[in-house]
Amino acid sequence: MSNAFKAIKITDRIYWVGAIDWGLRNFHGYETSRGSTYNAYLILADKITLIDTVKPEFYDEMMSRIASIIDPAEIKYIISNHAEMDHAGCLPRLVHKLNPEKVIASPKGVEALAEQFGWDREVEPVKTGDTLSLGNGTLSFIETRMLHWPDSMFTFFEDEGVLFTNDAFGMHLACSERFADEIDPWIIKKEGAKYYANILLHLSPIVTKLLNKLASLNLDITMIAPDHGPIWRQDLNQIIDYYAQWADQQPTNKAVIVYDTMWKSTAAMAAAIGDGLAEGGVKVELMSLAGAHRSDVLTELLDAGALLVGSPTMNNQICPAVADVMNYLKGLKPKNLIGATFGSYGWSGEAVKQLDQIMRDMNVELVQEGLRVKYVPSEEDLAACRAMGAEVAVRLKQGEWHS
Numbered sequence: 592m593s594n595a596f597k598a599i600k601i602t603d604r605i606y607w608v609g610a611i612d613w614g615l616r617n618f619h620g621y622e623t624s625r626g627s628t629y630n631a632y633l634i635l636a637d638k639i640t641l642i643d644t645v646k647p648e649f650y651d652e653m654m655s656r657i658a659s660i661i662d663p664a665e666i667k668y669i670i671s672n673h674a675e676m677d678h679a680g681c682l683p684r685l686v687h688k689l690n691p692e693k694v695i696a697s698p699k700g701v702e703a704l705a706e707q708f709g710w711d712r713e714v715e716p717v718k719t720g721d722t723l724s725l726g727n728g729t730l731s732f733i734e735t736r737m738l739h740w741p742d743s744m745f746t747f748f749e750d751e752g753v754l755f756t757n758d759a760f761g762m763h764l765a766c767s768e769r770f771a772d773e774i775d776p777w778i779i780k781k782e783g784a785k786y787y788a789n790i791l792l793h794l795s796p797i798v799t800k801l802l803n804k805l806a807s808l809n810l811d812i813t814m815i816a817p818d819h820g821p822i823w824r825q826d827l828n829q830i831i832d833y834y835a836q837w838a839d840q841q842p843t844n845k846a847v848i849v850y851d852t853m854w855k856s857t858a859a860m861a862a863a864i865g866d867g868l869a870e871g872g873v874k875v876e877l878m879s880l881a882g883a884h885r886s887d888v889l890t891e892l893l894d895a896g897a898l899l900v901g902s903p904t905m906n907n908q909i910c911p912a913v914a915d916v917m918n919y920l921k922g923l924k925p926k927n928l929i930g931a932t933f934g935s936y937g938w939s940g941e942a943v944k945q946l947d948q949i950m951r952d953m954n955v956e957l958v959q960e961g962l963r964v965k966y967v968p969s970e971e972d973l974a975a976c977r978a979m980g981a982e983v984a985v986r987l988k989q990g991e992w993h994s
């Protein structure tokens with residue numbers, strides 16, 4: 592076994608034994624421009640316990656880190672907080688090799704592991720409030736159904752106050768530092784927001800309930816240890832407050848304009864609409880899909896109050912890049928948005944009407960009917976675009992979210 596990697600001590604009895612995926616750039620459609628980590632944790636109690644594993648291709652890295660402090664055969668319990676492959680992908684191989692005394696998951700996790708791996712291995716279910724003695728330590732469990740899979744759960748190491756939160760409070764950020772307080776706060780907020788917007792946004796009502804439940808449990812939490820990105824050991828309220836804010840999606844005086852263009856006509860319309868918005872006192876984020884990725888659009892929408900979408904008509908349809916973003920947006924369900932659509936066309940011009948319908952399906956309140964321009968916008972057309980931007984600005988500022 593490779594001895595290239597070392598475990599990193601994070602408390603008296605807990606070591607980080609995960610893997611760093613420096614080169615990851617695509618996490619099922621989410622552009623992970625700073626890579627990611629898959630965090631696994633080893634608790635050195637009488638019953639040595641591993642919390643989660645890593646993506647299958649990082650098995651050797653995880654094993655090397657574990658072997659830097661113990662013989663992996665000493666692991667007695669493995670807790671699977673979440674069955675998705677980036678955390679449970681190594682379980683079958685690891686369990687086959689170590690044959691631990693217990694493998695533990697939530698009741699839904701037991702089902703998911705059996706179905707996913709075609710397993711007949713016994714996995715012990717634990718429910719919210721159940722505890723597990725490690726001899727000289729105790730774990731307790733909190734099911735967090737649909738955050739973000741039915742099986743997801745948190746594990747709490749009561750003796751040291753460490754809450755292992757799996758995907759929650761995490762971010763895709765590969766770095767040599769293991770703690771959030773060692774990293775530029777701007778990066779932490781940006782990558783945390785990007786993760787929330789792209790993984791959890793549509794589950795915001797469940798996030799709010801979970802935050803309330805966590806508060807009511809009154810746990811003495813000293814550390815939040817997620818399965819992606821850095822660990823929180825200082826000012827834990829910061830990430831909890833961010834989550835409360837992101838789940839709330841209170842709109843601000845910010846508009847996101849997303850568009851693609853064929854021959855610069857829709858681009859000219861987008862720029863004119865942006866001018867009208869800015870003149871009306873609204874912060875504008877103009878995102879050409881020639882450069883912007885769908886996951887950045889979602890991140891920008893997290894605190895926006897308006898969404899404006901533009902597409903030329905191509906083969907009687909919305910053009911492909913815009914259709915892709917709208918499909919992604921529909922799934923992640925941003926809320927509290929007003930909006931409008933626009934685009935140029937040559938003869939049939941269906942795209943804008945189709946966009947209007949998608950916006951209605953997404954519960955975006957349309958300020959006016961979509962604006963269509965034939966071929967190349969005239970000065971008059973551009974004035975109409977500026978007027979549309981100005982109207983959205985007025986409507987945004989009539990809201991109660993001035994900032």
Ligand code: FEO
Pocket residue numbers: 673675676677678739740758818819
């Ligand atoms: Fe990081 Fe849902 O897996």
